Amino acid sequence: MPDSATLDLVSPAFLEEMLRAHTPNSSCKVLAVEPLPLDNSASILVTLTAGQSARPIGHFGLAVTLEEAGRPQTHHLVLKVKPHGAEISGMLAGLAGLCGGELAAVYPTFAERTGFQHTHQRELAVYEHAAPGLMPRIWGTHADEQTGLYCVLMEYLEDVTLLNSVQTPAAWTDHHIRTALTQVAAWHARHLLPPGFAAPAWPDVPTGPYMQELAPLWTALLHNAAPRFPKLFGAQRTAQLQAAIQQIPQRKAWLDARPRTLIHNDLEPVMD
Known part of the structure; x- marks a missing residue:
């Protein structure tokens, strides 16, 4: 049975407010909302952070009946x-602490500077302003700094090839991989920024000095991972990564002279 906080979020009044804010000229009215089964297992950060929050977080499947132009229509959506x-930063700091050693000692200094502190704001900004394509239809967003509530109402993806297949990488054929790479390349092309173009005003944008200041964290992460995953971090690769950390200023200067684009940092499931 959903708790009262969850019921408030999936109420017709709340969803209608999101819809109308997203499309001000719309006169749609939410007539009814029914739950739909939804697999949350692929959302690792949400799953791990759920225990850190007093608020309901995650993905909620909904069958939403709207009155549009005087006619009722039911849409399958995800809130x-x-x-x-x-909360994500705190959860990751807890995991780092459990690792012990160098990583546990170093991580607290950088816990709010690893790129997760502003994800709730960045994701909504992308949904509101990104070019169409390669993402579900967005029906509405909601951001409330006072309550810490950040929501996206989006299309429910059904009958999609390889949906939530991160745990079954063998299902990906060569054709699937090439299709995905082609579509991701098109997405990157649509969001390409020329060198020198002003970066978004996030406090954790990875500038050269910012990345250099985090060098102790990158080193601690490498020292923690290498002995635990020797198949992924062999001697040669570990040496290359250590050299890359030492060469951050030169590498960042090289990158800054080239175009940038919008990327998805965890679009990289490991295939053994």
């Missing part, structure tokens, strides 16, 4: 309730 970036 994504984002964890606040501070």
Whole structure:
């Protein structure tokens, strides 16, 4: 049975407010909302952070009946309730502490500077302003700094090839991989920024000095991972990564002279 906080989020009044804010000229009215089964297992950050938050977070499948132009229509939608970036940062700091050693000692200094502190704001900004293509239809967003509530109402993806297949990488054929790479390349092309173009005003944008200041964290992460995953971090690769950390200023200067684009940092499931 959903708790009262969840019921408030999936209420017709709340969803109608999101819809009308997203499309001000719309006169749609939410007549009814029914739950739909939804697999949350692929959302690792949400799953791990759920225990850190007093608010309901995660993905909620909904069958939403709208009155549009005087006629009722039912749409299958997903309400994504984002964890606040501070909750994600706290959860990751807890995991780092469990690792012990160098990583546990170093991580607290950088816990709010690893790129997760502002994810609740960045994701909504992308949904509101990104070019169409390669993402579900967005029906509405909601951001409330006072309550820490950040939501996205989006299309429910059904009958999609390889949906939630991160745990079954063998299902990906060569054709699937090439199709995905082609579509991701098109997405990158649509969001390409020329060198020198002003970066978004996030406090954790990875500038050269910012990345250099985090060098102790990158080193601690490498020292923690290499002995635990020797198949992924052999001697040669570990040496290359250590050299890359030492060469951050030169590498960042090289990158800054080239175009940039919008990317998805975890679009990289490991295939053994």
